């Protein structure tokens with residue numbers, strides 16, 4: 723199997739705070755990989771170090787066969803990133819945001835189809851800032867997919883979505899996976915992770931706790947489901963430990 727992303731010994735410090743500590747992981751082509759951990763565990767920092775938007779202190783990262791530090795423009799054409807809504811320009815409409823995003827890439831999918839798939843077609847002329855939290859979240863997923871990426875990074879992809887919208891996103895991610903797209907996600911919803919992810923890595927205080935398929939992790943902890951196993955591994959009150 724071909725590794726789309728390979729992280730070795732990644733360490734990131736913010737002054738004295740070690741946010742990511744000697745992390746190792748490999749993501750194979752076509753899989754849905756979940757990076758899990760409690761608030762502040764280092765998930766977003768890991769993604770930002772992989773993308774190069776934050777400077778790592780130690781370790782090596784290889785994304786789509788290119789070493790961090792030598793990324794070129796072509797690499798960024800092939801990856802999708804879900805940005806937080808706070809990073810969008812002020813007073814921009816949904817339609818304009820899609821057009822802007824599409825203009826940044828050489829190869830794009832028809833964003834109107836994506837907008838329809840995520841049930842946002844009635845919002846095209848609305849300001850992004852006036853969308854509900856869930857609508858903004860859905861838009862952020864649409865924008866991450868506009869360039870038809872080989873790998874997409876989705877940080878807390880369904881936070882704020884209602885149950886129906888979450889399932890719409892799951893459905894769409896499975897379709898993407900069938901098309902061979904690799905998906906790297908973080909989520910605090912263990913039902914979502916269990917339903918979607920082929921493999922997961924649980925981190926705590928920036929360091930690896932356990933990795934494997936959801937089934938392996940459940941079996942090793944003797945838990946009923948992934949949520950119970952997760953609580954067990956991070957040593958939470960109420961988890962079996």
Ligand SMILES: Nc1ncnc2c1ncn2[C@@H]1O[C@H](COP(=O)(O)OP(=O)(O)OP(=O)(O)O)[C@@H](O)[C@H]1O
Pocket residue numbers: 736739741759760761762763764765766767768
């Ligand atoms: N710019 C920064 N300066 C100092 N500390 C930071 C900075 N950014 C993040 N941190 C700290 O690094 C740790 C990891 O943060 P990070 O955002 O990566 O966690 P996370 O796993 O994504 O959390 P969440 O699930 O809450 O989004 C946290 O303790 C956070 O407070």
